[in-house]
Amino acid sequence: MSSEIQNSVLELFKKKFPEELTMNKISEILGIDRDTASKHIAILVALKKIEETKKIGSTKMFCYVSPDKKHEQKKIKFLTLSRRLDKVDLEDLDELIKKTEKKEKRTGSNED
DSSP states (O other): OHHHHHHHHHHHHHHHTTSOBOHHHHHHHHTOOHHHHHHHHHHHHHTTSEEEEEEETTEEEEEEOOSSHHHHHHHHHHHHHHHHHHTSOGGGHHHHHHHHHHHHHHHTOOOO
């Protein structure tokens, strides 16, 4: 049963990649107790299958660690943009998107 839950947690991270998830969100989606989610997240972090990406107050955010280099680049792009959004007012969002697109065109780093 324990390995089934661990596999379910890992599959959820893979499915939601590159989105970051909290323990509460995982327990809610999978219908498991938060302590159970916490235990399996700790195991998956130790196995380097997922990683803690940031902490907001006491809430920890986690993301899947993909063995595929292209997926990792996508995650880095996603996390960079999400961190920028934490510091940006929504009315500045269009300007941020335009600047990011211009920079990607100049550097040729617009990979999907």
